[in-house]
Amino acid sequence: MSPADFTRPGSLYGAVDLGARKQALDAQARREAAAQESGGVPAPVIDVDDASFATEVVERSMNSLVLLELTVTRAEQARQYSLLLEKLAAENAGRWTLARVDVETSQQIAQVLRVQNVPALYAIFQGQPVAVVPGIATEAQLRDWLSQLLEALAQYLPPAGEAPGAGPQEPPADPEIIEAERAIDAGDLDAATAAYERLLTRSPNNADAKLGLAGLGLIRRTQDVDPAELERRLGDPADIDAQLLAADFELLSGDVDAAFDRLVAVVRRTAGDDRNKARVHLLGLFDTLPAEDPSVARARRNLASALF
Known part of the structure; x- marks a missing residue:
């Protein structure tokens, strides 16, 4: 098994918090202090919610492997599964971290990952599932799954017994990226746009800048829209702009396939300028996700079918 054998449903970075990288600096310092107090042994499990997901899971996964458990903590069967995962986490201390999410109280994470059934266990590495x-897998099944996963990622992970972070680190973020994310946190979308554009001028193929600009486009288009008014407009099949906005909102909420399917359907049933408007908007939404995202590949095939 190789890294390419694992599914990559798309980038989580930015889907939950566009300013996560800045927050991660403080989070990293807190984790290092906690590790020193505990003798350098990572905590067996980290409880994560919607607010802490970007720093505790996405950013942590940039330098180490995170196993994300999605569960309902009040369910007895799920609790037994959690205990098994904690046992495996203790055995593998230093090679990966177990992060736990209760989907009853943190629904946004489940939406981003498009989780249908719990408990479920995701491996998150470098910001992606x-x-x-x-x-629910048996202990033997989990051990086999973990063995294959660690083998596939061996060249990127620290050796057994070596704490994450002791080996090669992720290159520091480009100053323009940091400036853009700080501007987003401050609500200054113009400054964020300018920072991303400066980076693209210097590095035209920078993926982070392209994703950032596409995400800012989503925010700009939806920030002043009244959802109730949009719902009313969707009753008019001829209101193409309402369909485009609805797709934007669906993408922001994590319902990626619904957003893409909506616009493909508009392309199928329209012609002329309306069809071209929907097509161009859909292509723009593709830019908000990594090119290898399977939802993008699926939607591109559907779009080609709708056009030809």
């Missing part, structure tokens, strides 16, 4: 164990 790279493997998943849906449902």
Whole structure:
């Protein structure tokens, strides 16, 4: 098994918090202090919610492997599964971190990952889901899954017994990216746009800048829209602009396939300028996700079918 064998449903970075990288600096310092107090042994499990997901899971995964458990903590069967995962986490201390999310109280994370059933276990590495164990697996099945996963990622992970961060680190973020994310946190979208554009001028193929600008486009188009008014407008099949905005909102909420399917359907049933407007808008939404995202690939095929 190789890294390419694992599914990559798309970038989580930015889907939850566009300013996460800045927050991660403080989070990293807190984790290092906690590790020193505990003798350098990572905590067996980190409880994560919507607010802390970007720093505790996405950013942590940039330098180490995070296993994300999505569960309902009040369910007895799920609790037994959690205990098994904690046992495996203790055995593998230093190679990966277990992060736990209660989907009853943190629904946004489940929406981003498009989770249908819990408990579920996701492997998160470098900001993306790279493997998943849906449902409840036996201890033997989990050990086999973990063995294959660690083998596939061996060249990127610290050796057994070596704490994450002891090996090669992720290159520091470009100053323009940091400036853009700080501007987003401050609500200054113009400054964020300018920072991303400066980076693209210097590095035209920078993926982070392209994703950032596309995400800012989503924010600009939706920030002043009244959802109730949009819902009313959707009753008019001829209101193409309402369909485009609805797709924007669906993408922001994490319902990626619904957003893409909506616009493909508009392309199928329209012609002329309306069809071209929907097509161009859909292509713009593709830019908000990594090119290898399977939802993008699926939507591109559907778009080609609708056009030809």
